[in-house]
Amino acid sequence: MSTLQFDDVSVHYGTQRRGTTAVDGVSLTVPDGEIVGLVGESGSGKSTLGRAAVGLAPLSGGRILLNDKPVPLRGRNRPIQMVFQDPSSCLDPRMTIGASLRETIPGRAKTDRSKEVARLLDLVELDPELAAAYPSQLSGGQRQRVGLARALGAQPDVVIADEITSALDVSVQGTVLNLIRDLQRELSTSMLFISHNLAVVRYVASSIAVMHQGRIVEYGPAEEILTNPQQPYTQELLAAIPDSVHPTRRAS
Structure with a gap:
């Protein structure tokens, strides 16, 4: 509930x-x-x-x-997690998308977190290979999906x-x-x-x-x-x- x-x-x-x-x-x-x-x-x-x-x-x-x-x-x-109007506000431009997602995932081993990153990207209909990309390499819609994935990653x-x-x-x-x-x-x-x-x-x-x-x-x-x-x-x-x-x- x-x-x-x-x-x-x-x-x-x-x-x-x-x-x-x-x-x-x-x-x-x-x-x-x-x-x-x-x-x-x-x-x-x-x-x-x-x-x-x-x-x-x-x-x-x-x-x-x-x-x-x-x-x-x-x-x-x-x-309670928030997804903001400007996804850049929660994405560090110096971090890859994968690293940004990993920091939101609670209590998992490194290998498990990598699998969870791939699952989260797939969940928001993004190619898991984008885990290696930086925010500047994504479109606005893709960055917003990453923001949503970050929120969901915290369960x-x-x-x-x-x-x-x-x-x-x-x-x-x-x-x-x-x-x-x-x-x-x-x-x-x-x-x-x-x-x-x-x-x-x-x-x-x-x-x-x-x-x-x-x-x-x-x-x-x-x-x-x-x-x-x-x-x-x-x-x-x-x-x-x-x-x-x-x-x-x-x-x-």
Whole structure:
């Protein structure tokens, strides 16, 4: 069981008088084996909420629980792993892809780690021979897959994917989204999938939370949110989707 729960979580930067509340009393659950989409425009607080789950943003209030226990934020092998928008942020340009993956794999002999590197690359549909390559030799889509492989290599309970397709070409986005769906089916991964784009989220998420000005303003099954949104802000996000990819206008 791998259930992530945000319980009345707040993140405030600065002082009480002169500061910014990025996340304001958010309660949200990522159920075991499901992908929850978290959608909102830039500055809505969605990425801050994800970063708080891995200890990169300080809590001002509330709790973050994993299987009803406080999430451990220290130690090498943390149960929640994050995949960032810019994969270069987690890839050392001086290290080969294989070396970068090996450092995330817990407690294995050197030969076992080499086999695990090959398995992880194959899992994200990359040629295991790329283990000898450097990040600069890979495309943006390939680097993003390596970032995902690094997260999976730590054997996490929950993965947080933060805008992982926003910097990719549309054709590459589709490939990565298909990979996310395949991995979820194969591994039953619990995932918080963060994006500003509802058209992207609809491909992978079973439920969607809409975030605006630090708060969750709408939440429900993906199909319900996409076809019958109740909040004006959600309706605005839907209206921004081009007709060619609009969930209520696509071909069956």
